[in-house]
Amino acid sequence: MNRYKQFSIFVAVFILCFTTLLSGFAGNAKAAEDPLGLSAEAAILLDGDTGKVLYEKNADVVLGVASMSKMMTEYLVLEAIHDGKITWDQPVKINEFIHRLSAAPGLSNVGLTQGEDYTVKELYQAMAIHSGNAATVALAELIGGTEKNFVELMNSKAAELKLEDYKFVNSSGLNNSSLLGNHPAGAPDEENVMSARATARLAYRLLTDYPEVLETASQPRLPFKDGKTYDNFNFMLPTLVHEYDGIDGLKTGSTDFAGYGFTATAKRGDQRYISVVMKTDTMDTRFAETAKIMNYAFSNFGKEKLFDANYQIKGQETIPVTKGKEDQVKVQTANELVLTIKNGEKDEYVPTLVLNKDLLNEDGELTAPIEKGQQVGYMTVEPKSGEEVSFLTSEGQKSVQVPVVAAEDVEKANWFVLSMRGIGGFFGDLFSSVVSAVKGLF
Known part of the structure; x- marks a missing residue:
């Protein structure tokens, strides 16, 4: 083997080793930045009582939020209930578009019959438990008159809640292309987007302002009036496949654009946490990543009386x-x-x-x-x-x-006391001035 060939091999080996070394440093730096080593594109962990940030990864990157955006629809429904604008037992008649959307293949839905009345509570449960998209649009139309108007309310409320990184183009979190040609805002193939921080802020405000949201979100199954029983897509709830001690909410989401995301909340004793994972590659991964975050929370943090x-x-x-x-x-x-x-x-x-x-x-x-x-x-x-x-x-x-x-x-x-103090202060200042003047002579 000639010297030139030996030298070429030496250079190739050196470059390979140097590149591997740099990659190792980069990998170690990345691991140091993210102590949990999550595969989720973005994530955040909060103390559920105060909103204190305990962990974050790419928390300000704006990503597809999918059905987690239904938390905003839930917020506006609960707000309308509290304000007396609608009631739980109020009937909502299903129109032809909502009926067709409820039967669209590939979408999470409960079947809704055209011309039939469903109560606000039934539609809300379908939305919050089984992520029913058609039920969500029906509620949006009830509150906003049209879904387009409701989307304006969503963006307005987001600004009021200071979410900062968001854009809502529909009430459900679907891609607009899945709405049978009736997309209310944005481009025909656009979706709702938020950052993990904005999503967590929405969840925190939802739980703080309307804690009764958990009465529905914590139900693992929904027996519906069509005679069927639907599982909650939050598979970390009791009796479901990824059951996790303490989990009682809150909302999953997935589309091709957004990947698989999950906003979770769990409580043990007097300690509640809220977590968000965004853009994982599989349904199971979003639950595994959430379990990592919650294990980290319950093992490493707790309420302490500092003073x-x-x-x-x-x-x-x-x-x-x-x-x-x-x-x-x-x-x-x-x-x-x-x-x-x-x-x-x-x-x-x-x-x-x-x-x-x-x-x-x-x-x-x-x-x-x-x-x-x-x-x-x-x-x-x-x-x-x-x-x-x-x-x-x-x-x-x-x-x-x-x-x-x-x-x-x-x-x-x-x-009298104030006067004496004033006089004392005057003579004290005068004496100090005289002393200073005398010192100046010497």
Whole structure:
């Protein structure tokens, strides 16, 4: 073998080894970025009570959301119920288009007979449990008059809920091409899109504003008036094939464009979590990935009492007071501060006092009189690392704030005392000026 050929082989082997090494580094970096090693394109995990973000992967990438967008339709239905615009037992007559859509091959549906009345509750259950697309459109038409109008309501509500990354073109999450030529908005082959963060925010608001959503979402099967029983597509519910302890919602979704996604929620004891996985490659994968996330949540996080009620921050036990019988007032927290955190990290959080600036004068003093229990600000916590504690909503951010109140009364000093203080202050300032002037002579 000549030297040139030997050198060529050496170069080829070197390049192969170097490329493999780089790939290993890249793979290790990617694994470090995603401690769960999920195959889902995007994912997120929340504390269900506060919306605190506990884990995320590509959470702001906008992807197809498929039938998970039915959570917005559920929100608007429940809102209409609460506002008295519709009732659960209100009849809805099925038109020819809804009937044909309910019989369309390849779509999740319960059969709906043209000209027959179904109650709002029956249609809602068909939508929430078996992801019935025709039932969803029937509800959209009931609330919006037309599905086109309802889609406008969906996008308007999304803006109100501050979802940020979203676009709704229909009420069901189907591809518009599956709607038998009646697509309400967008292009003929367009679909609803959202980011994992927006999807999680929608789920969080749905559970927070209308917790009764779980009464339906938690039902593993739907006995319908057509005599058939339909399984919930959330196969992680009790008695179904991927049963998982604590899962009681919320919504699956799948199309060719979106892949397989799942917004889940689970509760054990007093701890609830919400997770979203988007764009997995199979139906089973979305449940396996969700199980990974929920196992991670329940094994690694929990509610911790970081500070007791009546806690006083070291070095900030008092606030100066003007015009009072005392020149300072003791302050303390009104409530304990509880937060869902990673196990073993309780000591990694430090308290921060935030005073109400509207109550302070230019010298940073409170003005007497002050009543015991009067709120003067709040205490929050920050990680020692300096990282921001991330919440999906401003309401959630407030969950990590506890009121700071006066621990005692401070009465206003009478006019005589205030006058003497003023005189004392005057002569004190005058004496200081004289001393300074005398020092200046020498």
